[in-house]
Amino acid sequence: MERIDLPQPSSSRRRGRPPATNSADTRQAILKAARALFAERGYGAVTNKDVASVAGITTGALYHYVESKLDLYAEVDRDMQRTIYRRFQDAVVSSNTFLGKLTAVLEAAHQMGIEDPSLAGFVGAVRTDTRRHPEIDERLSRYAEAREQFFVDIVDAGLLTGEISPAHKPEMVEFVRTVLVGLTETVGMSPEQHRRAVDAVTGLLRGTIFTPLD
Secondary structure, three states, X not given: OOOXXXXXXXXXXXXXXXXXXXXXXXXXXXXXXXXXXXXXXXXXXXXXXXXXXXXXXXXXXXXXXXXXXXXXXXHHHHHHHHHXXXXXXXXXXXXXXXXXXXXXXXXXXXXXXXXXXXXXXXXXXXXXXXXXXXXXXXXXXXXXXXXXXXXXXXXXXXXXXXXXXXXXXXHHHHHHHHHHHHHHOOOOOOHHHHHHHHHHHHHHHHOOOOOOOO
């Protein structure tokens, strides 16, 4: 994935930055606070003042890093996508097969949900916020291409190994998208429920759960 950083403000916007602070640490504190708030309340109910308060900085200092709430939301989404798909990319290299890659990614998704529930919470909030706020949908649509290619690459691995027939590539891309997006967006699901969901998907793929009657 490409390196993603918060935009650097112009000198006219560099107001209120606390002296002797670490810019990277402050940036991460802002993103973490904003992600948690957006996940809990949604875009419309969160203010920049709320984010600054949770991040432990002044509202003026927040504007050193972002121009507006929409910019902040977009940066939180980019950071979230980078975090999730970097872990996914690390996972897929552990196997050369479709089933191995998908299983590794599902395990990574499960572990991330345990480590930081706000990731799944924010992904779920994005679905609602993009419907309610067209400006968010327009801003975030630019990141969809890289995400789609990730799904295609996993299926292409299955084509190379013979696990997947070329005739079924479109369906399998949709299957991978549905499974990964669905398991990432299971807001409110307990770790135990998520574990069972992951095991069910892998069990079905391995043929250890479902026995066709016909």
